Amino acid sequence: MNGLVIFDLDNTIIAGDSDKNWGMFLAEENIVDKHYLLQSEEFYKKYSTGDLDIYSFIKFCSQPLIKNSMDKLLDLRKKFIETKIKPMILDKPKQIITNHIKNDEKVIIATATNNFVTRPIADLFQIDDLISTELEIKNNKFTGNVIDIPCFKEGKLEKVKKWANKNDFKLSDATFYSDSFNDLPLFNEVKNAVVVDGDSKILSIANKNAWQCMSFRE
Structure with missing residues (x-):
């Protein structure tokens, strides 16, 4: 890889x-x-x-x-x-994901949204590795508890870092695409930060740091 x-x-x-x-x-x-x-x-x-x-x-x-x-x-x-x-699936990210895979890069999704909602969405993009907020299930029923920590802000960074270490990847060599300033902790740890259709807060930070900015909707 x-x-x-x-x-x-x-x-x-x-x-x-x-x-x-x-x-x-x-x-x-x-x-x-x-x-x-x-x-x-x-x-x-x-x-x-x-x-x-x-x-x-x-x-x-x-x-x-x-x-x-x-x-x-x-x-x-x-x-x-x-x-x-x-109907929300965008063509541009599908092509970019395909290009990364063709370049023999490992592609994963990291999202704050829970795994019950997001697992089938990751499957639509043919991405096996999903890092998300994991909800506990016991006796085939949701308990309302979270397994480990929520995949949000510093929690997303911690969960991605744990996954990367386990799979022999370095965040210092990684690329991260996101729209939100809530993902700033992870943006700050990767080599290539790519702001996609960003909110005003993250666009301001991106400009100061000379991060790449792009749109998946154009």
Whole structure:
């Protein structure tokens, strides 16, 4: 392998936020109510300002998973992927991912969104290695607990670093694509930081550091 290439998921290789859209989809399916969506919007405002309490957010997002059977959730997820996620798939990142693989580079996804939502999305990109927020399952039911730590901010860096060490890669030689200033801890550790359709905060930092900036939506 020639090197490690890390892709963020939401608003990077797909044109939207899978976690937020999952909540909206559950509302359409009458699994959650309007109050849930209002709470969700408040969490996303805090995410945008960098003030998100990730453990409170995970507890909130886990509610519909805890309350429903695994069979029902799997059926819902299948419909969600077909009707909501596939239309968000962007051609440009698919081609860039393919090019990295052709260059014999190892491509992984690192996302704060939980593995129940994101595992089938990674499969759409034919990426086996997914680093995400892992939700605990016991007796085929979600418990609401997180395995290890959330894959968010410094937690994402820690989980990616642990994976890289285990698989004999160095972050100091890696490339990382993301849209969000919440990923600044990981951006600061890689050799090649690539800001994709970035928010204003990360674009400002990118300009100061002469990081590459690009769009996957043009």
